[in-house]
Amino acid sequence: MIQFADEVRRKVYYPDDRRHRLWIKPGFIYALVAIVVALFAAAWIERLVFGMPHIAINEALDQGRISGPHGFPGWIRWTHFFNFLFLTMLIRSGLSILADHPRLYFNDDCTPNSEWIRFTPLKVPVGKRWTAKDDARYLSPLLGLPGYKHTIGMARSWHFLNVYGFILTGIVFVIGLLTTDQWLRLVPTSPAIFSEAWATFVHYATFTLPPEPNGFYGYNALQQLAYFSTVFIMAPISICTGMCMSPALVNRAPWFAKLFGGRQSARSIHFLMMVGFACFLVVHVTLIVLTGFVRNMNHIVLGKDEPTSLGMWLGLTGIAVVVLTWVVAHQIAWRRPRGVQHLNKAISLPLWLATLNRLDPVQTYSARQVSPHMWPNGMLPVREDWLALKANGFRDFRLKVGGLVENPLELSLEQMEQIGRSETVTMHHCIQGWSGIAAWGGISLSKIVEMARPLPSAKTIAFYSFGPALFGGGYYDTQAIASVLKPGAMLAYEMNGAPLGEEYGAPLRLRVDDQLGYKMVKWIERIEFVESEKVVGKGEGGKNEDDEFFDLLPNL
Numbered sequence: 085m086i087q088f089a090d091e092v093r094r095k096v097y098y099p100d101d102r103r104h105r106l107w108i109k110p111g112f113i114y115a116l117v118a119i120v121v122a123l124f125a126a127a128w129i130e131r132l133v134f135g136m137p138h139i140a141i142n143e144a145l146d147q148g149r150i151s152g153p154h155g156f157p158g159w160i161r162w163t164h165f166f167n168f169l170f171l172t173m174l175i176r177s178g179l180s181i182l183a184d185h186p187r188l189y190f191n192d193d194c195t196p197n198s199e200w201i202r203f204t205p206l207k208v209p210v211g212k213r214w215t216a217k218d219d220a221r222y223l224s225p226l227l228g229l230p231g232y233k234h235t236i237g238m239a240r241s242w243h244f245l246n247v248y249g250f251i252l253t254g255i256v257f258v259i260g261l262l263t264t265d266q267w268l269r270l271v272p273t274s275p276a277i278f279s280e281a282w283a284t285f286v287h288y289a290t291f292t293l294p295p296e297p298n299g300f301y302g303y304n305a306l307q308q309l310a311y312f313s314t315v316f317i318m319a320p321i322s323i324c325t326g327m328c329m330s331p332a333l334v335n336r337a338p339w340f341a342k343l344f345g346g347r348q349s350a351r352s353i354h355f356l357m358m359v360g361f362a363c364f365l366v367v368h369v370t371l372i373v374l375t376g377f378v379r380n381m382n383h384i385v386l387g388k389d390e391p392t393s394l395g396m397w398l399g400l401t402g403i404a405v406v407v408l409t410w411v412v413a414h415q416i417a418w419r420r421p422r423g424v425q426h427l428n429k430a431i432s433l434p435l436w437l438a439t440l441n442r443l444d445p446v447q448t449y450s451a452r453q454v455s456p457h458m459w460p461n462g463m464l465p466v467r468e469d470w471l472a473l474k475a476n477g478f479r480d481f482r483l484k485v486g487g488l489v490e491n492p493l494e495l496s497l498e499q500m501e502q503i504g505r506s507e508t509v510t511m512h513h514c515i516q517g518w519s520g521i522a523a524w525g526g527i528s529l530s531k532i533v534e535m536a537r538p539l540p541s542a543k544t545i546a547f548y549s550f551g552p553a554l555f556g557g558g559y560y561d562t563q564a565i566a567s568v569l570k571p572g573a574m575l576a577y578e579m580n581g582a583p584l585g586e587e588y589g590a591p592l593r594l595r596v597d598d599q600l601g602y603k604m605v606k607w608i609e610r611i612e613f614v615e616s617e618k619v620v621g622k623g624e625g626g627k628n629e630d631d632e633f634f635d636l637l638p639n640l
């Protein structure tokens with residue numbers, strides 16, 4: 085059990101309500117059951133009516149008299165191990181991310197109760213303020229990395245670090261396949277494989293083990309198709325749907341997300357791929373055990389077709405190392421979160437600066453596409469000055485623009501309108517996974533920069549909110565000046581054609597469409613030009629970056 089720094093943190097991370105509940109839209113359950121029943125029924129009918137289908141056995145192959153590719157060279161054995169390590173780390177950290185918004189949709193609005201699956205016993209209450217952070221759920225560290233509730237900063241750091249490992253492993257593996265003849269073991273080369281795979285399925289489905297070729301020399305058809313699809317179908321789809329979580333990519337090239345049915349459909353498919361990998365893991369391990377555990381372990385660990393037990397013991401040690409990695413990663417996430425955050429930053433920040441951050445957002449939505457409901461986040465201001473401003477419809481509000489500028493400003497909402505309106509309709513992406521489309525009206529940030537005339541030493545703008553933050557203190561965040569000169573970046577005082585509501589950040593909020601939602605400070609009080617984010621708060625770039633270990637530049 086982790087010791088929490090204070091009671092506030094304890095209540096967030098280890099809340100009193102830790103109930104779990106899985107709910108799936110009945111239609112999806114019926115469809116799934118129908119498919120499984122149909123497959124099994126077809127298998128049984130075939131077996132009872134026509135007899136068990138015949139599967140040809142390749143004698144030469146079974147006796148090891150084979151000229152084609154066989155065995156498991158070192159690069160296969162090592163990539164197999166690292167793949168297992170990274171995949172399980174991805175699943176565990178992914179589950180932690182999922183628990184932060186425990187609902188999956190096939191529509192980009194994320195309207196409450198339109199989800200097809202939820203992992204929470206709670207329905208979104210009507211007529212009561214219910215933020216997306218209220219909606220996050222506790223997840224046991226036995227399942228999630230790091231587990232507990234609202235630990236998405238650490239979960240993301242681990243997820244990205246392992247994504248890089250997973251992709252590198254995949255690249256080494258595919259290069260190995262293509263530069264040897266090993267690809268022939270995986271890639272189907274004749275359509276006959278499908279009928280043979282079906283015959284194999286009929287065996288399994290009617291609880292009979294099919295004649296097993298010695299895996300050192302060849303796979304059965306179903307096995308080959310399963311291996312092929314994990315490598316060449318599920319892994320690429322997982323990577324691409326993961327990319328669809330990027331606000332920079334989706335607000336530049338929405339077509340990419342639409343390949344998968346949209347931003348939220350991509351998120352659902354990303355989840356379904358995880359389920360696919362998890363099912364594969366269970367079936368794969370079960371069959372390894374059932375079809376000669378000792379021999380199979382020798383194959384994949386030592387690359388030898390021998391009945392000695394060394395491979396099994398080494399393999400079990402490898403599995404223990406992986407499990408130990410889960411435990412150690414969990415501990416590091418709590419004891420050295422800053423270290424994990426910085427390690428991820430060392431890789432992700434340069435990578436994103438070189439790629440995703442170069443994509444300027446373009447507006448591709450129309451007012452008709454505005455989401456009926458936008459999940460709110462953040463804690464409403466309770467400060468007297470904000471309450472007084474609100475009582476007067478924010479007529480007395482003056483945005484103070486100061487810091488390293490030649491021309492400090494004080495602007496009322498009216499003055500901002502007179503200076504010039506900017507408008508945009510874009511998709512908002514929260515770090516938690518939900519999205520929503522809204523129309524915004526406000527003053528473009530390039531106008532503010534132009535008027536304030538930052539000194540050459542100013543590289544960053546800090547935005548301070550009237551609102552409090554989750555773990556105390558006021559909310560703030562920063563933007564590199566270069567980021568707010570991008571199209572669509574504005575201080576919005578209007579949302580969906582009406583003055584910005586209290587819930588959504590009145591009187592003024594930030595919009596930067598190629599980044600995640602937590603960068604978009606609501607209830608803005610003042611902004612300050614500074615040398616860098618290092619001089620603000622704890623120096624990580626914002627309240628969430630400081631206290632919750634979020635990324636400085638979340639283009640993904």
Ligand SMILES: Nc1nc2c(c(=O)[nH]1)N[C@H]1C(S)=C(S)[C@@H](COP(=O)(O)O)O[C@H]1N2
Nearest residue numbers: 459460461462514549551559601602604606
């Ligand atoms: N002041 C303040 N601004 C904030 C937050 C907050 O907690 N406090 N939360 C951020 C997060 S995490 C998101 S996703 C968006 C939510 O914007 P919305 O409420 O308009 O959907 O606001 C951002 N701005």
Ligand SMILES: [Mo]
Nearest residue numbers: 514515601602
């Ligand atoms: Mo968010």
